[in-house]
Amino acid sequence: EVQLMESGGDLVQPGGSLRLSCEASGFTFTDYWMHWVRQGPGKGLVWVSRLNGEGSTTSHADSVKGRFTISRDNAKNTLYLQMNSLRAEDTAIYYCVRGHYASGTYFDSWGQGTLVTVSS
Amino acid sequence: EIVLTQSPATLSLSPGDRATLSCRASQSVSTYLAWYQQRSGQAPRLLIYDASNRATGIPARFSGSGSGTDFTLTISSLEPDDFALYFCQQRRGWPPTFGGGTQVEVE
Numbered sequence: 001e002v003q004l005m006e007s008g009g010d011l012v013q014p015g016g017s018l019r020l021s022c023e024a025s026g027f028t029f030t031d032y033w034m035h036w037v038r039q040g041p042g043k044g045l046v047w048v049s050r051l052n053g054e055g056s057t058t059s060h061a062d063s064v065k066g067r068f069t070i071s072r073d074n075a076k077n078t079l080y081l082q083m084n085s086l087r088a089e090d091t092a093i094y095y096c097v098r099g100h101y102a103s104g105t106y107f108d109s110w111g112q113g114t115l116v117t118v119s120s
Numbered sequence: 121e122i123v124l125t126q127s128p129a130t131l132s133l134s135p136g137d138r139a140t141l142s143c144r145a146s147q148s149v150s151t152y153l154a155w156y157q158q159r160s161g162q163a164p165r166l167l168i169y170d171a172s173n174r175a176t177g178i179p180a181r182f183s184g185s186g187s188g189t190d191f192t193l194t195i196s197s198l199e200p201d202d203f204a205l206y207f208c209q210q211r212r213g214w215p216p217t218f219g220g221g222t223q224v225e226v227e
Contacts, residue, residue: 044207044218044219044220044221045156045164045207045209045218046218047215047216047217047218059214059215061215062215095163095164100166100169102169102170103152103169103170103211105211105216106154106166106169106209106211107154107156107164107166107209108166108169108175108176109166110163110164110165111163112162112163113163
């Protein structure tokens with residue numbers, strides 16, 4: 001069974017930093033693109049970042065480019081999101097998501113999410 | 121960025137009813153469209169990909185159709201667990217984008 005377990009969400013002040021982690025199990029981690037998708041309070045879903053199985057190719061949404069960095073440790077089956085210069089608009093539930101095997105940019109397995117709140 | 125518009129925002133139906141949800145893209149996405157279900161307090165779940173292919177483990181009462189700019193998700197006979205929020209998502213353009221969602225609620 002595929003499992004994705006996020007951690008690291010917290011209350012942080014504007015301008016602060018946070019690192020999210022996602023432990024993966026139940027599949028061959030290196031075979032899949034991995035993503036972060038966020039959902040603001042009462043809002044829809046927004047794709048944030050992606051990383052290929054090797055960890056060599058990344059992409060970020062324009063809204064987080066230069067502030068967020070996605071990475072992975074394949075030895076630990078863990079995905080990360082380093083979030084710097086946080087803003088109020090970054091407040092959201094952050095989901096760790098596996099890319100679909102046939103196309104990396106459908107999302108076929110989701111963690112339960114971790115809440116990031118940016119507020120003074 | 122491709123904008124996806126879902127309608128209606130809310131659909132009020134009863135168990136056993138047929139549900140028809142719409143997703144319209146601001147430009148053609150061919151058939152590169154997926155549908156997700158999000159039950160209250162839960163993470164989204166992939167239902168349909170490439171417009172009409174059911175994901176693993178998804179019941180046959182869920183079906184998708186369409187191409188280009190107009191897409192439909194149909195639930196043939198609503199069961200209690202189907203009352204939830206539904207999102208469409210495209211992967212034709214960059215970045216991947218989601219629609220605003222349709223809430224299927226009990227009438």
